[in-house]
Each structure stands twice: as C-alpha cells, then as structure tokens.
Amino acid sequence: AQTVTQSQPEMSVQEAETVTLSCTYDTSENNYYLFWYKQPPSRQMILVIRQEAYKQQNATENRFSVNFQKAAKSFSLKISDSQLGDTAMYFCAFMKEGAQKLVFGQGTRLTINP
C-alpha cells in the first residue's frame, strides 16, 4: 500500500519569504501522480499543483513549484514570495496510475506572518 509522509506538522515564515514544504512517499509503482492541495481556514480543498511521475520536468504554477525526486520518492513544494493568503494547511497526495483514490499525507500547517 502507498503511504505519504509530511514530516513538518507546522511551519511559519515572514511575508515575502520563500518556504519549502517536504513530502515523501512510498510506492512500488512506476507510473503515478502527485498533488499538493491547500486547505485555508475557509476549509475548501484547493488544488495547488500536479506532477506526473513519468515527466522529469518539475511542475510550476506561478509562485508555486515542486522539486520532484523520483528515485528518492520526494515531492517538495516551494512557495516563493509568500503572501498572507498562503496561510493554510497543505496536503501532499499520491494517486497511482489507473487508480481512483488519493492517498494523503498528514498535512503541514503553514502560517505566513506580516
């Protein structure tokens, strides 16, 4: 079974700083997909970024980028020029090719301070 681990329960940075959230996963699959979701206090789960395991190029979405290391089974999220609105719970999630379910990590609570 796949597992996803986020080793940082909480993080806090100043506005405009860069922050990196870590995520590791365990799988024997070769083809899969990785996601970062954001859950602000309003509680909706919002997709931040998506990575396909068979693509070597790291995904980027504006200020959000990932460092995907397939051999190390690592999928970290970098937020550049952090903003107050980035304050949220961030979940890393895994989905194997052809599967239906997402497997989530425990989450990292990120606080951006003014």
Added chain:
Amino acid sequence: EPEVTQTPSHQVTQMGQEVILRCVPISNHLYFYWYRQILGQKVEFLVSFYNNEISEKSEIFDDQFSVERPDGSNFTLKIRSTKLEDSAMYFCASRTDRGRGQPQHFGDGTRLSIL
C-alpha cells in the same frame, strides 16, 4: 470557475440516526468521490463512483454507508445508523474522465457532528 458544492455545511445528528450528505459535482465530471477527515487526522478515502456504480471503496466504507446519484446532478452519501466516531468533515470530490491523472476537485465539506 465551476465548483463542487456540498450541503449542508454543518450537520448535527443524534447517534443512531440516519444522515444524508449532499453534493453537486462539477457538471461535466464523471468520477465522484467521498473522503472524510476526522479532526486532527489525515484525509481518508471512502468511496469512488463511476457509471452509476461504486468503483472502489475503503475498509471504512462498511454496510452502514451507501452512495447514490439519484437524479443525474446530485451525489449523496448516506450513513444509516450514525456512531460517535462518524463525527468528521466529509468532502465530496469529482473529476473529469478526459486525460490521465486528472486532479480531483473538492467541495467545501460538510462538518458532521454526532451527539
């Protein structure tokens, strides 16, 4: 941008009562899901639904749970006889069937409190 909508936002129910949580997935999506998040814990998969039948379910999704798409737009989760440990946030999600590894889009969740 289209959204997944869930009602109610908060449901309080007596233990042993039946509860139905409602979701309206994004209109052109064909895969539907329920997840739950017990306070302070991980988001856990409950069930996936495609082509009017369950395509996968977790160990959590026992005989007390059922899902239905009664009218082509709503997607419901029913808990037949609620227990205290059913208290959680329940999220509905949907995704398109076009392309591989498409992301699931989540609703705001329903907070279920069992007394």
